[in-house]
């Protein structure tokens with residue numbers, strides 16, 4: 001049974017590699033911490049070095065990875081944490097499964113961090129798109145593995161149109177609108 005005073009929730013950022021999930025997720029985490037919440041960030045790249053070490057990028061391994069993150073997010077949500085997940089999470093049915101799992105414990109707010117493939121490839125923060133286009137790595141989301149666009153995201157953050165700060169403000173406004181976090185007072189408003 002969930003604790004009586006449970007106020008945990010999960011913000012789940014999904015999108016292509018390089019779309020801005022980590023950038024926006026960490027900034028949202030900073031803002032949530034400034035508001036006094038206990039925050040845990042689960043970043044897909046980091047999770048793959050620990051919890052999901054050894055998993056590859058087949059459909060099955062990707063599902064396992066996302067389901068593991070979803071399970072941890074649900075446990076943390078149950079105990080009142082503000083959980084921020086930044087993971088490509090490319091498959092719609094898997095996202096819906098983790099949503100259902102988390103929602104047993106608290107709100108699940110999906111943020112589609114949206115940028116076209118061409119823009120992500122242009123940024124190519126990790127040099128992975130160049131390798132994927134050269135065929136040096138395969139099963140790369142958006143290149144030779146699908147990204148299924150969400151139809152149920154609470155927030156769509158278009159990172160071509162919005163600066164990182166504007167995307168963070170959009171996410172925070174949605175959390176406030178849903179009554180998940182209190183509306184910022186002037187003292188705690190972003191500087």
Ligand code: ADP
Nearest residue numbers: 016017018019020021022023125159162163164
């Ligand atoms: P992901 O976690 O989705 O793979 P990252 O956050 O690691 O993406 O990388 C996104 C890159 O794009 C960062 O280098 C970031 O500075 C850059 N970037 C450029 N414009 C934006 C924007 N408007 N919003 C978010 N990130 C942006």
